Amino acid sequence: MCGIAGLILKAPGRNGPVGEMMIKMLGCLNRRGPDSSGVSLYSEGSNGYTYSLLHEGSPADRERALRYLHTHVGNGLTSGAVRMADKYVFVQVPAVADPLGLVGSIEQIEGFRVVGVGRSLTLVKDTVLAPVLDERYGVSRLQGHHAIGHTRAATESRVDVLHGHPLWSRYAPDVSIVHNGHITSDYRLRNRLRTKGYSFHTENDSEVITVYIADKLKSGKTLKEAMEDSMQELDGTFAYMVATAGAVGIARDPFGLKPLLVAETDQFVAFASEDASIRAVAGETVPIWEVQAGEVYVWQ
Amino acid sequence: MAVIDCKDKSTRDINLEIRALLAEGEPEIHLLNPAGRHNLGVGLTQAGKLVFDGTVGNFCAGLSNVADVEVRGNAGWGVADNLMSGQVVVRGSCSSAAGPTLRGGTLVVHGNVGPRCGISMKGGTILVGGNAGTLTGFMMQKGTIVICGNAGPGMGDSMYLGTIFLAGDYKELGADCVEAEATEEELEQIRAQLAEHGLPQPPRFRKFTSGRRLWNFTKKEHAVWKAAL
Numbered sequence: 001m002c003g004i005a006g007l008i009l010k011a012p013g014r015n016g017p018v019g020e021m022m023i024k025m026l027g028c029l030n031r032r033g034p035d036s037s038g039v040s041l042y043s044e045g046s047n048g049y050t051y052s053l054l055h056e057g058s059p060a061d062r063e064r065a066l067r068y069l070h071t072h073v074g075n076g077l078t079s080g081a082v083r084m085a086d087k088y089v090f091v092q093v094p095a096v097a098d099p100l101g102l103v104g105s106i107e108q109i110e111g112f113r114v115v116g117v118g119r120s121l122t123l124v125k126d127t128v129l130a131p132v133l134d135e136r137y138g139v140s141r142l143q144g145h146h147a148i149g150h151t152r153a154a155t156e157s158r159v160d161v162l163h164g165h166p167l168w169s170r171y172a173p174d175v176s177i178v179h180n181g182h183i184t185s186d187y188r189l190r191n192r193l194r195t196k197g198y199s200f201h202t203e204n205d206s207e208v209i210t211v212y213i214a215d216k217l218k219s220g221k222t223l224k225e226a227m228e229d230s231m232q233e234l235d236g237t238f239a240y241m242v243a244t245a246g247a248v249g250i251a252r253d254p255f256g257l258k259p260l261l262v263a264e265t266d267q268f269v270a271f272a273s274e275d276a277s278i279r280a281v282a283g284e285t286v287p288i289w290e291v292q293a294g295e296v297y298v299w300q
Numbered sequence: 301m302a303v304i305d306c307k308d309k310s311t312r313d314i315n316l317e318i319r320a321l322l323a324e325g326e327p328e329i330h331l332l333n334p335a336g337r338h339n340l341g342v343g344l345t346q347a348g349k350l351v352f353d354g355t356v357g358n359f360c361a362g363l364s365n366v367a368d369v370e371v372r373g374n375a376g377w378g379v380a381d382n383l384m385s386g387q388v389v390v391r392g393s394c395s396s397a398a399g400p401t402l403r404g405g406t407l408v409v410h411g412n413v414g415p416r417c418g419i420s421m422k423g424g425t426i427l428v429g430g431n432a433g434t435l436t437g438f439m440m441q442k443g444t445i446v447i448c449g450n451a452g453p454g455m456g457d458s459m460y461l462g463t464i465f466l467a468g469d470y471k472e473l474g475a476d477c478v479e480a481e482a483t484e485e486e487l488e489q490i491r492a493q494l495a496e497h498g499l500p501q502p503p504r505f506r507k508f509t510s511g512r513r514l515w516n517f518t519k520k521e522h523a524v525w526k527a528a529l
Contacts, residue, residue, distance in 0.1 A: 028336075031338075254434075255415065255434065255435070256396060256414060256415035256416075256433060256434055257396075257415075259376075259377065259395055259396065261395075274336060274357065274376070275336040275355050275357065275374055275376065276335055276336030276337070276355075276357065277336075279335070279336060279355070284354060288355075288374060289393070289412075290393065290395055290412070290414050290433075292414075292415075292433055292434070292452060293415050293433060293434040293452065293453075294434075
């Protein structure tokens with residue numbers, strides 16, 4: 001059992017208190033998953049790329065790694081604005097020719113793991129409850145246009161930050177997912193995707209969804225088409241959400257084995273595993289409806 | 301009438317308080333701010349009305365011997381799980397597996413129900429004012445499900461016995477679920493039950509039950525075997 005939540009503001013091109021809302025939503029979902037919490041937050045109007053870097057070493061090691069990053073990686077990174085918060089370093093790069101190509105260079109530096117890259121995306125996750133995530137990384141101060149979040153109850157792979165959600169695809173900037181359930185066709189799909197040149201960086205079965213969706217998007221499919229294809233090809237129990245720079249998609253498996261609820265207000269659309277999570281931001285009286293088994297919805 | 305404010309109380313404390321009040325003979329308890337919390341009003345063994353003033357989470361009124369529960373909001377998964385007698389009324393909608401293994405009594409849902417409503421039902425009645433999700437009445441053995449709206453795919457899949465009355469359309473019948481002739485007496489009874497709870501009165505109902513082909517078959521009957529799986 002995990003908890004997933006997402007929201008998208010209706011006003012196009014405008015940021016709002018999405019970070020604060022996500023923390024409220026995830027706070028209600030930690031009972032479904034106390035092992036870790038995480039948020040992918042997407043902001044409008046940012047220039048260049050944001051690299052969300054995890055470094056779990058000592059503060060001194062982190063400083064040293066960051067100095068090394070500035071000195072040796074180059075490619076515009078040195079001119080980026082840097083925000084450090086506990087285990088994370090967020091680096092903003094005004095312009096970069098090959099944003100995904102930099103990931104390998106960064107991960108050559110001891111201790112750094114890239115958990116998210118995107119024009120709009122800031123990704124933060126840790127093995128803590130949502131209020132502590134906020135305390136450590138100031139999530140509720142972040143403004144954005146849409147977001148997805150997760151509270152994890154680990155059942156298939158270890159509890160650490162990298163195995164937490166959201167999971168960034170690594171093969172497409174800005175694409176990240178949160179998933180509640182199990183993908184039983186994980187090995188088969190991984191092998192198939194490996195033959196196409198993709199590699200995997202965790203043992204989390206949900207990672208296969210990120211690569212699967214990235215592969216579909218790269219082949220020219222829309223997010224809706226990619227998620228509809230997944231209904232045939234992903235086996236197991238799932239309710240999952242995919243966020244890109246401009247859209248959020250949600251899907252529920254053909255047997256409806258994991259919960260997924262939606263509510264819409266004048267200002268935003270919110271979706272979550274549980275009623276209480278939506279009501280935390282949308283109020284007591286808002287009508288909430290359930291996504292039916294096998295359904296896919298995408299909000300642009 | 302007693303009032304319990306669920307805010308700032310543990311679920312265990314709320315349930316113990318309900319139990320203590322019912323044991324004292326309290327006829328009606330109102331529960332404020334249920335806030336989608338799970339496992340509320342479970343294991344009820346004494347008569348007395350419970351009113352939840354808002355949405356409840358999973359397993360509300362589950363494992364109860366006798367219940368008179370009203371939820372003035374939505375309910376999560378497995379509402380009225382294994383209910384033996386009495387009634388549970390949900391004014392809003394229910395998520396997955398509403399009334400699982402229901403043994404007796406009545407579950408009334410004014411809104412919609414999610415997947416697997418009445419799964420493995422062994423008695424009692426489920427009345428649904430709206431639509432039902434996939435696999436309604438999956439493996440049910442006894443009892444009656446009445447749906448005033450439409451039903452999703454796999455309705456009545458692998459049902460042993462029991463009856464489903466459907467006013468709207470189904471997407472697809474489940475394995476070994478067949479249509480049968482409804483008697484005027486049965487329809488009269490349904491109409492009375494719907495009227496009693498202020499539910500819609502659709503002009504017609506179709507009756508579905510088990511084709512009983514899955515009761516006995518061998519592996520050689522490949523088509524039946526495949527359908528059963």
